[in-house]
Amino acid sequence: xxxxxxxxxxxxxxxxxxxxxxxxxxxxxxxxxxxxxxxxxxxxxxxxxxxxxxxxxxxxxxxxxxxxxxxxxxxxxxxxxxxxxxxxxxxxxxxxxxxxxxxxxxxxxxxxxxxxxxxxxxxxxxxxxxxxxxxxxxxxxxxxxxxxxxxxxxxxxxxxxxxxxxxxxxxxxxxxxxxxxxxxxxxxxxxxxxxxxxxxxxxxxxxxxxxxxxxxxxxxxxxxxxxxxxxxxxxxxxxxxxxxxxxxxxxxxxxxxxxxxxxxxxxxxxxxxxxxxxx
Amino acid sequence: xxxxxxxxxxxxxxxxxxxxxxxxxxxxxxxxxxxxxxxxxxxxxxxxxxxxxxxxxxxxxxxxxxxxxxxxxxxxxxxxxxxxxxxxxxxxxxxxxxxxxxxxxxxxxxxxxxxxxxxxxxxxxxxxxxxxxxxxxxxxxxxxxxxxxxxxxxxxxxxxxxxxxxxxxxxxxxxxxxxxxxxxxxxxxxxxxxxxxxxxxxxxxxxxxxxxxxxxxxxxxxxxxxxxxxxxxxxxxxxxxxxxxxxxxxxxxxxxxxxxxxxxxxxxxxxxxxxxxxxxxxxxxxxxxxxxxxxxxxxxxxxxxxxxxxxxxxxxxxxxxxxxxxxxxxxxxxxxxxxxxxxxxxxxxxxxxxxxxxxxxxxxxxxxxxxxxxxxxxxxxxxxxxxxxxxxxxxxxxxxxxxxxxxxxxxxxxxxxxxxxxxxxxxxxxxxxxxxxxxxxxxxxxxxxxxxxxxxxxxxxxxxxxxxxxxxxxxxxxxxxxxxxxxxxxxxxxxxxxxxxxxxxxxxxxxxxxxxxxxxx
Numbered sequence: 001x002x003x004x005x006x007x008x009x010x011x012x013x014x015x016x017x018x019x020x021x022x023x024x025x026x027x028x029x030x031x032x033x034x035x036x037x038x039x040x041x042x043x044x045x046x047x048x049x050x051x052x053x054x055x056x057x058x059x060x061x062x063x064x065x066x067x068x069x070x071x072x073x074x075x076x077x078x079x080x081x082x083x084x085x086x087x088x089x090x091x092x093x094x095x096x097x098x099x100x101x102x103x104x105x106x107x108x109x110x111x112x113x114x115x116x117x118x119x120x121x122x123x124x125x126x127x128x129x130x131x132x133x134x135x136x137x138x139x140x141x142x143x144x145x146x147x148x149x150x151x152x153x154x155x156x157x158x159x160x161x162x163x164x165x166x167x168x169x170x171x172x173x174x175x176x177x178x179x180x181x182x183x184x185x186x187x188x189x190x191x192x193x194x195x196x197x198x199x200x201x202x203x204x205x206x207x208x209x210x211x212x213x214x215x216x217x218x219x220x221x222x223x224x225x226x227x228x229x230x231x232x233x234x235x236x237x238x239x240x241x242x243x244x245x246x247x248x249x250x251x252x253x254x255x256x257x258x259x260x261x262x263x264x265x266x267x268x269x270x271x272x273x274x275x276x277x278x279x
Numbered sequence: 280x281x282x283x284x285x286x287x288x289x290x291x292x293x294x295x296x297x298x299x300x301x302x303x304x305x306x307x308x309x310x311x312x313x314x315x316x317x318x319x320x321x322x323x324x325x326x327x328x329x330x331x332x333x334x335x336x337x338x339x340x341x342x343x344x345x346x347x348x349x350x351x352x353x354x355x356x357x358x359x360x361x362x363x364x365x366x367x368x369x370x371x372x373x374x375x376x377x378x379x380x381x382x383x384x385x386x387x388x389x390x391x392x393x394x395x396x397x398x399x400x401x402x403x404x405x406x407x408x409x410x411x412x413x414x415x416x417x418x419x420x421x422x423x424x425x426x427x428x429x430x431x432x433x434x435x436x437x438x439x440x441x442x443x444x445x446x447x448x449x450x451x452x453x454x455x456x457x458x459x460x461x462x463x464x465x466x467x468x469x470x471x472x473x474x475x476x477x478x479x480x481x482x483x484x485x486x487x488x489x490x491x492x493x494x495x496x497x498x499x500x501x502x503x504x505x506x507x508x509x510x511x512x513x514x515x516x517x518x519x520x521x522x523x524x525x526x527x528x529x530x531x532x533x534x535x536x537x538x539x540x541x542x543x544x545x546x547x548x549x550x551x552x553x554x555x556x557x558x559x560x561x562x563x564x565x566x567x568x569x570x571x572x573x574x575x576x577x578x579x580x581x582x583x584x585x586x587x588x589x590x591x592x593x594x595x596x597x598x599x600x601x602x603x604x605x606x607x608x609x610x611x612x613x614x615x616x617x618x619x620x621x622x623x624x625x626x627x628x629x630x631x632x633x634x635x636x637x638x639x640x641x642x643x644x645x646x647x648x649x650x651x652x653x654x655x656x657x658x659x660x661x662x663x664x665x666x667x668x669x670x671x672x673x674x675x676x677x678x679x680x681x682x683x684x685x686x687x688x689x690x691x692x693x694x695x696x697x698x699x700x701x702x703x704x705x706x707x708x709x710x711x712x713x714x715x716x717x718x719x720x721x722x723x724x725x726x727x728x729x730x731x732x733x734x735x736x737x738x739x740x741x742x743x744x745x746x747x748x749x750x751x752x753x754x755x756x757x758x759x760x761x762x763x764x765x766x767x768x769x770x771x772x773x774x775x776x777x778x779x780x781x782x783x784x785x786x787x788x789x790x791x792x793x794x795x796x797x798x799x800x
Contacts, residue, residue, distance in 0.1 A: 013468070064370060064372045067370060067371065067372055069370075069513065069516065069517070069520075070509070070512055070513035070516045070517075071435070071438065071509075071512060071516070072371055072422065072423040072516050073371065073422075074417055074419065074420060074421070074422040075371050075372055075374070075375035075420045075421045075422070076419045076420040077375075077419075077420060078372065078375065078376070078379075085372075086372070088372050088375075091419070093422065094435065094438060094439055094442065094512075095442045095446075119419070246470075246490075246492075246493075247488070247490070247495070252490040252491070252492070254492050255470060255472065255492065255493055256472070272470070274468055274469055274470040274495065275462075275469070275470035275471070275472060275493060276462045276463055276469065276470075
């Protein structure tokens with residue numbers, strides 16, 4: 001699943017690059033999206049958006065309301081209903097371009113991904129959203145974080161935002177062998193008020209949340225909490241790489257500097273899939 | 280049969296409706312359109328209940344559960360048919376849903392055969408719809424097949440060729456980009472750093488955006504032939520969908536008939552499942568009698584079973600009005616509820632859970648008594664609420680009414696309360712209503728000139744009180760000692776066994792002893 005640190009950070013571009021690589025290698029993939037993607041312009045801010053082109057054989061999950069009429073897809077099944085109709089599972093028979101979107105909840109997205117797994121021979125690629133990445137929690141699936149100039153005016157700032165997101169999403173899973181002191185389970189979100197209480201009363205304890213998306217903290221407070229307690233989650237995520245997009249609405253950054261900064265800050269392999277750069 | 284919300288709750292009607300709720304959408308729709316049976320519907324009610332029991336005798340619980348699961352899985356084609364009949368275009372997802380409908384019906388028919396269901400009552404199949412959709416069936420689902428429109432195969436071939444041509448041109452341009460710029464243009468767009476390549480873009484490449492450090496480029500391979508092929512393909516596919524939708528629309532009456540039959544089957548199987556769980560009989564419908572043997576008030580039986588307790592089946596024979604007395608905890612309220620429940624079963628076409636029954640089909644079932652909750656909601660006192668309730672019920676009472684009165688006027692002075700109850704019973708009897716009236720007041724039946732019944736009561740006085748507040752043990756002891764039979768009251772009125780039960784429930788000894796002394800004197 002590709003998730004972004006903000007809107008317009010190259011998430012769908014990275015998603016499409018993954019599909020292109022898969023296609024070149026002859027791997028049939030399944031695709032879906034958590035947000036609404038593939039439309040010519042963003043439905044919210046009218047910014048240009050890349051189309052999702054489906055090669056023959058690609059399995060896709062999308063709402064019935066976005067099903068392209070031509071070229072026709074082979075319909076393989078239906079699933080949960082959302083605002084744009086039931087989720088339709090389909091296979092591209094001829095090349096086609098379309099919008100894709102997924103179901104509105106993490107639970108329905110989990111079910112959609114599971115269904116896609118049964119239909120596709122290759123991997124399932126999800127154009128995701130950082131607040132819905134919980135759909136992958138606890139599994140072996142990979143998360144790719146897209147970072148871009150839309151989230152900061154300098155490479156350092158973009159890198160800092162990306163590093164914060166990676167720290168949060170990369171929250172380690174529980175390790176009973178390392179749990180020596182108190183174990184405190186936080187139901188629901190771990191917010192600033194919880195963090196304050198834990199810093200005051202629970203230093204040295206193991207603090208457990210359900211999954212990394214439940215940590216509603218960033219920056220210095222998150223760093224301080226991680227320093228004071230052993231923060232863990234029941235269902236971890238696996239963040240494997242970052243991508244960068246140097247073009248923001250008001251900022252254009254140096255692509256090489258940005259890739260290097262994000263790689264250094266996150267300690268993850270980082271790619272600019274448009275400029276063909278890696279660090 | 281009408282019953283207000285309070286009555287529905289008391290006689291288990293809400294529970295019953297949930298227990299016999301159809302599994303699928305068609306059944307629910309079917310049920311909504313079927314009013315309960317009432318006076319004059321005796322033959323229809325008899326036929327439905329007899330049919331349910333006949334089917335229950337042929338099917339086992341597992342088979343019924345499997346059939347109901349099959350009904351739950353049948354997709355609802357209603358909205359698709361409405362659009363098809365209106366001439367609206369259908370989507371491929373709609374055709375897929377129709378294939379699911381055909382498959383679900385086939386699976387249901389197979390399950391019916393496997394269960395040993397009578398051939399003449401088998402679920403419907405939609406063979407004509409299956410044939411219409413057959414060319415689009417794929418191993419995984421549905422595809423708008425070439426054969427759905429004469430020009431579709433050629434249009435697809437032309438589009439695929441045009442796309443391949445465009446792709447080949449794009450790949451040739453991409454190769455030039457790789458050679459000239461050293462960049463692999465994997466996606467639609469690619470960026471070229473100025474310090475890596477400052478020259479003109481290769482032929483077939485456009486610059487989309489420029490910054491100080493790089494240029495974003497894209498491969499452009501316009502193809503009028505591809506666009507034309509796409510337009511033709513789109514037209515042919517729409518033609519195929521229109522043709523297919525017209526054939527579906529022509530079958531709409533058949534499909535509607537099938538779903539209607541499914542709805543009836545769903546209703547029936549829900550009742551069969553109920554009968555297999557609770558047993559039941561075909562009642563003799565008799566407007567003047569309300570009688571049953573070994574009857575079970577299923578909601579109570581289920582609640583008791585959840586606590587590891589057993590329900591004691593009841594028998595009653597009632598013509599007109601009767602007064603029921605007996606001990607506390609002896610099941611007077613349960614007897615009233617059972618009478619209402621069995622009539623409700625019959626009205627819904629459900630076999631009443633009894634060994635035998637003779638029942639009316641009342642136009643209305645009304646419960647009077649225990650209006651505390653309604654009273655709180657309306658700011659009336661409990662007594663006032665009861666009186667208002669009695670007034671309303673009496674206003675509509677007739678031979679077609681079953682009135683169940685549970686300790687009416689118990690919250691007012693006993694002399695006046697008893698007098699009021701006698702008058703109420705007389706009024707109900709005068710109107711010819713079926714009425715079962717539970718009370719602790721003495722002599723009401725004799726005063727009102729109706730039949731006197733009582734719960735047989737405790738079998739002995741050898742019960743040990745609950746220890747340390749062990750209510751479970753106390754209830755077990757009561758249950759073991761209580762004779763729940765409804766018998767004619769002969770001679771002196773029965774005690775309520777209130778003091779004995781208070782002792783059993785571990786009320787302080789001194790209080791029980793004092794009360795016994797006062798009672799004896």
